[in-house]
Amino acid sequence: MPPKKKPAAPPAAPPAAPPAAPLAPSALLLAALADPAAARALVGAGFDFAVSRPLAAWVEPEEWVERAARLFDPEHTGELIAEHLPRAVERLRAQAAARGERLREWLTAELDAELRAAALRPLQLGPRQLRALAHHEVTEHVMRQLVREILERFIAAAKPGGQGGGLLGAASRGLLGVASRAASGVLQGGVAGALGEQLEGHLKGLVSSFIQSSMHALLERLALILSAPEVAQQLGAARLELYEALMNRPLRDLAADAERAAGGLLDGVDWREWARLAPEVVSHNLSRESVRAALVAELRALVAEQGARPLRELLGPPDRLAALREEAASSLAPQVAAWAESEGLRAWAAAHLDAAGGGGAGGGGEA
Numbered sequence: 001m002p003p004k005k006k007p008a009a010p011p012a013a014p015p016a017a018p019p020a021a022p023l024a025p026s027a028l029l030l031a032a033l034a035d036p037a038a039a040r041a042l043v044g045a046g047f048d049f050a051v052s053r054p055l056a057a058w059v060e061p062e063e064w065v066e067r068a069a070r071l072f073d074p075e076h077t078g079e080l081i082a083e084h085l086p087r088a089v090e091r092l093r094a095q096a097a098a099r100g101e102r103l104r105e106w107l108t109a110e111l112d113a114e115l116r117a118a119a120l121r122p123l124q125l126g127p128r129q130l131r132a133l134a135h136h137e138v139t140e141h142v143m144r145q146l147v148r149e150i151l152e153r154f155i156a157a158a159k160p161g162g163q164g165g166g167l168l169g170a171a172s173r174g175l176l177g178v179a180s181r182a183a184s185g186v187l188q189g190g191v192a193g194a195l196g197e198q199l200e201g202h203l204k205g206l207v208s209s210f211i212q213s214s215m216h217a218l219l220e221r222l223a224l225i226l227s228a229p230e231v232a233q234q235l236g237a238a239r240l241e242l243y244e245a246l247m248n249r250p251l252r253d254l255a256a257d258a259e260r261a262a263g264g265l266l267d268g269v270d271w272r273e274w275a276r277l278a279p280e281v282v283s284h285n286l287s288r289e290s291v292r293a294a295l296v297a298e299l300r301a302l303v304a305e306q307g308a309r310p311l312r313e314l315l316g317p318p319d320r321l322a323a324l325r326e327e328a329a330s331s332l333a334p335q336v337a338a339w340a341e342s343e344g345l346r347a348w349a350a351a352h353l354d355a356a357g358g359g360g361a362g363g364g365g366e367a
Contacts, residue, residue, distance in 0.1 A: 026349030031338035039333040047325045051315065056307030061299035065292050074283035078276030083276050096251040103169055103254060104247035112247070119243040122232035127223075134223035143218060151207045 023031070032038040104112060125133070133139065226230060246254075285291045306314065315321055340347055 024350075025353035026346070029349050029353060030073075030340045030346060033335050033345075035334060036292050036337060039336040039340075040329040042333045042336060043329045044325060047328050051312040051321065052310055054308055055314065056303050056308050058311070059303050059307070060298060061296045061303065065286075065301060069286040069292065072283055072286060074279035075276075077279035077282075081278065082273075082275035093252070093255060096255065100250050100252070102248055102250055109249075116240065119240045120236050122229070123235035123239060124232055125226070127227065130223045130226050131220075134219045134226065139222070140215065140219060143222070144215060147215075147218065149205060149212055151210070152204065155204060155207070179235060 033042070107115070249257075312321055315324060
């Protein structure tokens with residue numbers, strides 16, 4: 001028998017590929033930040049850390065106020081407001097005119113009910129407030145004109161030929177007595193008319209004297225009337241009527257009413273210039289020591305009362321905290337991924353994480 005052939009040896013395996021070079025630390029970081037799931041996890045971890053810290057770790061009263069005064073730029077802020085606010089107001093006005101919304105539609109049913117109840121409450125004013133209201137120069141002017149007009153209308157109605165049937169003429173004829181009846185008809189009418197005119201003029205003079213001497217007493221009486229409980233109830237009811245009318249007016253009509261009420265006050269106003277004034281007022285008050293001291297005192301009181309509590313307790317119940325965490329992850333994770341693509345972060349990671357960067361400084365840029 002011929003000898004058996006040995007099986008052929010299997011082909012030699014190809015040489016193994018050299019192991020892949022490990023990714024640089026910066027590449028690992030950037031790859032993780034660019035991954036949506038990793039970015040969301042990072043934002044969530046940052047949120048958890050932030051809400052676990054006590055309020056006192058975040059609120060530094062003196063530093064906050066000093067930074068606000070130092071960093072607030074009224075000129076730049078005013079330019080932004082002047083550029084965008086007028087256009088925003090015009091857009092809102094046009095939208096209100098197109099939709100025909102009423103003011104009540106901006107309120108919840110609960111708030112509307114609370115405001116109605118507050119409006120209906122009797123309007124209670126103290127004695128000093130009532131006297132100040134009654135003796136205000138506007139009130140006094142109106143009362144003077146009203147009393148004068150009432151008395152002068154009475155005199156006009158009482159004179160001969162007036163609506164009151166000629167009471168002054170009758171009085172003057174009565175004063176003539178028997179002598180008047182014995183005189184001729186022409187003389188009688190002439191004397192009676194003259195007496196009536198004299199009496200009318202005298203009464204008009206008495207009107208002025210009465211108003212001059214009695215106005216203080218009239219205003220005091222007005223204050224007393226206003227203090228009556230039934231007047232307070234009526235004022236409350238009137239206030240409720242005004243509230244209901246206001247709530248049911250379309251916003252476009254309210255805006256038009258406001259413009260008419262302002263009259264010519266707003267004519268020629270440069271709104272861009274006015275828009276710049278608000279930031280200047282803020283800057284002015286931030287520079288005042290009394291205002292800064294008041295702000296610091298309020299922040300210190302807040303820290304003293306709530307400073308030991310972690311933010312998670314101040315933000316609400318667990319379900320709300322979870323919702324806030326989800327919103328933060330959803331909105332910030334895409335920004336983290338975009339940041340991973342920025343040249344600034346890449347340069348920083350290369351400079352501070354990679355051995356080739358020497359672990360030293362470098363790579364500023366957008367980061």
